[in-house]
Amino acid sequence: AQSVTQLGSHVSVSEGALVLLRCNYSSSVPPYLFWYVQYPNQGLQLLLKYTSAATLVKGINGFEAEFKKSETSFHLTKPSAHMSDAAEYFCAVIRISSGSARQLTFGSGTQLTVLP
Amino acid sequence: DSGVTQTPKHLITATGQRVTLRCSPRSGDLSVYWYQQSLDQGLQFLIQYYNGEERAKGNILERFSAQQFPDLHSELNLSSLELGDSALYFCASSLAPDSSYEQYFGPGTRLTVT
Numbered sequence: 677a678q679s680v681t682q683l684g685s686h687v688s689v690s691e692g693a694l695v696l697l698r699c700n701y702s703s704s705v706p707p708y709l710f711w712y713v714q715y716p717n718q719g720l721q722l723l724l725k726y727t728s729a730a731t732l733v734k735g736i737n738g739f740e741a742e743f744k745k746s747e748t749s750f751h752l753t754k755p756s757a758h759m760s761d762a763a764e765y766f767c768a769v770i771r772i773s774s775g776s777a778r779q780l781t782f783g784s785g786t787q788l789t790v791l792p
Numbered sequence: 793d794s795g796v797t798q799t800p801k802h803l804i805t806a807t808g809q810r811v812t813l814r815c816s817p818r819s820g821d822l823s824v825y826w827y828q829q830s831l832d833q834g835l836q837f838l839i840q841y842y843n844g845e846e847r848a849k850g851n852i853l854e855r856f857s858a859q860q861f862p863d864l865h866s867e868l869n870l871s872s873l874e875l876g877d878s879a880l881y882f883c884a885s886s887l888a889p890d891s892s893y894e895q896y897f898g899p900g901t902r903l904t905v906t
């Protein structure tokens with residue numbers, strides 16, 4: 677079974693500091709991995725995805741993630757945090773069971789707080 | 793705005809009741825997915841429909857059912873509601889089958905069972 681684990685349910689950084697949110701995956705097949713962001717009282721927005729092309733993936737709002745097979749990791753980074761980055765972030769892996777069948781399995785989420 | 797719409801935004805009901813949540817996918821998307829987000833269970837996949845047919849099933853209770861109509865909108869029916877069913881219910885849509893694997897989420901319906 678495929679799964680993801682997010683290390684750290686809460687992360688605080690100062691404005692302008694590096695953001696690092698950790699995600700490790702478990703999969704017996706090459707995984708397709710995603711990072712989603714959820715702002716308060718909103719739905720989930722796709723930040724970026726890894727689908728076996730380039731291992732360094734760039735997303736929206738200055739975020740990027742690197743797929744490291746040797747470490748089974750897909751950590752999310754941003755060089756300089758902005759107040760507007762405060763939100764909950766979810767790592768996810770997609771299970772493709774047949775043709776059109778898809779389901780996302782999410783990690784438990786990391787709440788990012790940005791301090792002024 | 794993802795293009796996925798969900799109604800209602802909020803729903804308050806009593807234990808034992810039945811409710812219907814509605815979802816309209818993005819224009820052109822054939823797959824609809826339902827997810828439940830609660831404090832104790834996190835984000836869980838419930839069920840997927842593709843072009844009117846059930847394609848994948850997750851941790852969906854027998855008291856819950858869903859369907860996708862010919863116009864591709866979907867409804868999630870929750871019956872014999874319990875306090876523990878209080879959660880945020882998300883609908884997502886995608887073109888699937890496709891190679892992007894992206895799912896686009898609606899704003900959710902917050903269900904409160906009292």
